[in-house]
Amino acid sequence: xxxxxxxxxxxxxxxxxxxxxxxxxxxxxxxxxxxxxxxxxxxxxxxxxxxxxxxxxxxxxxxxxxxxxxxxxxxxxxxxxxxxxxxxxxxx
Numbered sequence: 001x002x003x004x005x006x007x008x009x010x011x012x013x014x015x016x017x018x019x020x021x022x023x024x025x026x027x028x029x030x031x032x033x034x035x036x037x038x039x040x041x042x043x044x045x046x047x048x049x050x051x052x053x054x055x056x057x058x059x060x061x062x063x064x065x066x067x068x069x070x071x072x073x074x075x076x077x078x079x080x081x082x083x084x085x086x087x088x089x090x091x092x
Contacts, residue, residue, distance in 0.1 A: 010071065015091050017091055019088065023084050031045050033071070
């Protein structure tokens with residue numbers, strides 16, 4: 001089964017403390033991953049879990065604490081489209 005994903009190449013390794021996501025209502029269950037591999041499935045999860053969305057236009061803050069060049073948002077084992085209104089990564 002396909003897993004829709006979105007990625008950002010931050011061009012260099014960054015420490016990401018947290019990620020803010022403003023999801024579309026179809027973003028029911030998702031993972032945030034950070035790492036140095038360009039393939040999402042080889043990078044660790046932020047918070048080591050799958051997050052639950054489902055509320056459109058409501059900001060969700062995901063604690064991360066990982067370093068990497070690539071940031072991914074993935075809907076594992078789902079065939080629908082991945083839609084987000086906004087995503088921001090922060091280093092404090």
